[in-house]
Amino acid sequence: MSTPLIQISSLMKSYKLGGETVHALNNVSLNIDKGEFLAIIGPSGSGKSTLMNMIGCLDRPDSGEYLLDGKAIGKMNDNDLATIRNQKIGFIFQNFNLLTKLTALENVELPLIYSGVSAKERREMALQSLTKVGLKDRSGHLPTQLSGGQQQRVAIARALVGNPSILLADEPTGALDSKTSAEILQLMQGLNELGHTIILITHDLSIAKQAKRMVRIQDGQLFENEGEQIGNFAIY
Amino acid sequence: MAILQSIKMALRSIKGNKLRSALTMLGIIIGVSSVIVLISIAQGSTSNVTSQINNLGTNLITLNTFGTELSLTEDKIDKLGKLDGVKALSPVVSGRVTVKKEKTSAQTTLTGTNSAYGTVRNTNVSQGRFLTDLDNEYRQKIAVLGATTAETFFGSDNPVGQYIQVNGTSFKVVGVLASKGSSMGQSGDDVVIVPLSTAERLTKTTSINQVYLQGKEKQDMNLVMAEVQNAMANMYPNKTDSYSIMNQQDLMNTMSSVSNTMTMMLGGIASISLLVGGIGIMNIMLVSVSERTKEIGIRKAIGAKRRDILLQFLIESVVLSAMGGIIGILLGLGVGKILGSTLQMTVTFSSSVVMFSFLFSLIVGVVFGVFPANKASKLNPIQALRYE
């Protein structure tokens, strides 16, 4: 097996709040291979989003090492991180985070604008991406003219468009009903089968179960299922 | 990211907030248009003054006496006329007189002078003739009327050959002057011109209080001035306080420095309003940045660099101020035109003022856009994403 896509070792991140130190991430180590579908599960406040910000290169750890594609993230400056986010990471957020004044197509085009793709090519790639999520015929709609599920599909199309190494989803179904959630999860599974690496963050076990691999986070500490007491992981 | 793309994005967000953008631009519009209107009016009045001064006569030197201590006599004036650089000269006796014709009566200025006055003062007749040397010699009771005076007494009739009463004495009108308009607060058209000798008798004075001298060559005017000053100093020693010798060029310089100051002052005042407009832009851009914190977070998450965000907001403020500048220029030109035609002001537009005010509005956009744009670009993406 080649080197993992993501190598995280002994990552620490803490926040000081009024004299009290919160260890949002406490000695976290994790390897993720290309093509995996990993779920990170944990209760509220356990450090899921903090971990996702690390993996997504939005934040730097206090200590520890993070190698993405073999490159050390901790030593990069803000501009390099922006480039990494632009080219290697696709974010999918709980509340979609689309720009409300842009159409679906323009939203999907946005990452390509920052990577300097020409207008014509951009349009083509964005349309392709929208086709993948089944929203080709809605490309001219504004987010407000789309349902929650459709908005999340647009967000997924936007995450996909630059063909990043990783899709990072933080509670992607958190704002959706169960039927739409199922559809979105199905879409993500399909994308995984096409070879996309997906990291799914959730506090919902039934959603986490649909991933191929699951890790649990509690009070900033990460547990892999094997040999640990993660209860009803029998399905795995 | 390409600049063109940024401009498109800026235009979009400006369009997305039409009312606010319009109000923001209003500050710049008012600033730019007032710069243009005020400077154009100031420059118009400068060119007006210049042409008025030229109207007074070419290569003109004016000698004025004050008080009674010094009386210019004809023989002394003749000496001035014989100076090298002096081409022609005309002494003037003036006073207020009552002019009557039948039932019409009016106070007006009486000017007694010689035949050279016409050329020295750039004054032409529109009807009849001007004074001649013979008129002066024979103390003829003839008069040349200013355009306004002629109108007052004769309306649209031809006054030439008719008679008027000046302080009770009957004068025959031989000519009417072409209208010169008012020059520097003095109407040159409300006047009765009679031969010098006649005027001296009429006003019962022999003291000439003013002499106009015309120099030969424009470039020698300073020399001529010196000649005249010398001659006067020789003829009237220790009396330099009782007369003044003024070169038209000096007058022109004084006037133009006055109107330059005026132009600068008006431009300065108007520029302050442009500056205030710039503060308005900064204000709105700051509001816009905090309103769009989430957008900035999203853009950063998907790969916008600091530079991209900075440029986006900076271009937005420059586009706002440039649009305001262009509208302001059009408005300024329009208002200037209207003022020029309704208030009969001379309004001179210069392309340099238009360029300057446009550039200034661009600079205002950059200067007042940098701070909000920088603020936006420095936002932490995680916190910005959390912002609701």
Ligand SMILES: Nc1ncnc2c1ncn2[C@@H]1O[C@H](COP(=O)(O)OP(=O)(O)OP(=O)(O)O)[C@@H](O)[C@H]1O
């Ligand atoms: N910017 C911050 N400043 C201070 N404390 C923070 C900050 N971000 C996170 N924390 C703290 O770190 C811990 C982990 O937070 P995190 O957002 O990662 O939790 P989470 O697992 O995503 O929770 P949820 O499921 O509610 O989204 C929490 O105790 C939180 O209070």
Ligand SMILES: [Mg+2]
């Ligand atoms: Mg969270």
